Amino acid sequence: MRGAWLTLLGCLAAAVLLVLLTVPFPVLSGVHPHVDVARDFTSSEIAREKAFHAAGRPWAYGSIVVSLVFAGLLGLTRWGGRLVGGVPGHWTVKALAGTALVLALGQLVTLPLDIRAESVLRRYGLSTQTWAGWTDDRLRGLAVQVALTGIAVLVVLALVRRLPSTWWAAGAVAAVLLTVVGSYVYPVLVEPVFNRFTPMAERVLNLLPGDVG
Numbered sequence: 001m002r003g004a005w006l007t008l009l010g011c012l013a014a015a016v017l018l019v020l021l022t023v024p025f026p027v028l029s030g031v032h033p034h035v036d037v038a039r040d041f042t043s044s045e046i047a048r049e050k051a052f053h054a055a056g057r058p059w060a061y062g063s064i065v066v067s068l069v070f071a072g073l074l075g076l077t078r079w080g081g082r083l084v085g086g087v088p089g090h091w092t093v094k095a096l097a098g099t100a101l102v103l104a105l106g107q108l109v110t111l112p113l114d115i116r117a118e119s120v121l122r123r124y125g126l127s128t129q130t131w132a133g134w135t136d137d138r139l140r141g142l143a144v145q146v147a148l149t150g151i152a153v154l155v156v157l158a159l160v161r162r163l164p165s166t167w168w169a170a171g172a173v174a175a176v177l178l179t180v181v182g183s184y185v186y187p188v189l190v191e192p193v194f195n196r197f198t199p200m201a202e203r204v205l206n207l208l209p210g211d212v213g
Contacts, residue, residue, distance in 0.1 A: 052124045059117040063110040070109050074102060095153050100146045107142055140193050152178060
């Protein structure tokens with residue numbers, strides 16, 4: 001366990017260092033670029049933007065807080081073990097069914113807040129979905145989450161059962177491989193679940209001066 005903790009701390013330190021060296025944080029550099037939004041937007045448009053964020057942020061942030069609290073309750077107390085442990089069957093069945101149950105409950109507890117957030121988007125014309133379409137998208141998203149998370153959970157649990165003392169190292173390698181594979185699979189298999197893609201019609205593009213054709 002000591003080696004696992006040292007490895008974890010080393011990875012976190014390396015990640016923080018990489019972010020600090022590669023991401024241009026204005027706060028760290030002391031440079032705060034000024035953007036004159038009044039140059040491109042009217043005062044009424046700026047006021048409308050502020051009103052939109054004031055109306056939508058409480059519901060969006062509230063949903064995040066509730067989901068984090070819910071995840072913490074299941075992950076840091078015995079409730080999660082009791083919930084998943086009550087699923088009968090083989091350990092693989094428990095893993096998949098438990099994953100689906102936890103994810104579904106996670107969406108359920110944030111549903112009232114998500115509905116209010118969607119209502120704000122519609123009020124400001126940023127969403128044109130019907131409630132049926134919105135519900136369909138959420139159910140599809142849940143199915144995708146269950147499938148992808150279920151695969152990850154099965155891989156981790158299989159490694160824990162096979163390599164009880166070094167599963168964390170093999171799990172890190174597996175996570176990298178799943179991420180690489182997922183980056184190729186996601187646009188092909190997941191994006192079409194929510195969107196319809198068609199080739200652009202052939203036509204002459206009117207390029208502006210300086211554009212590269």
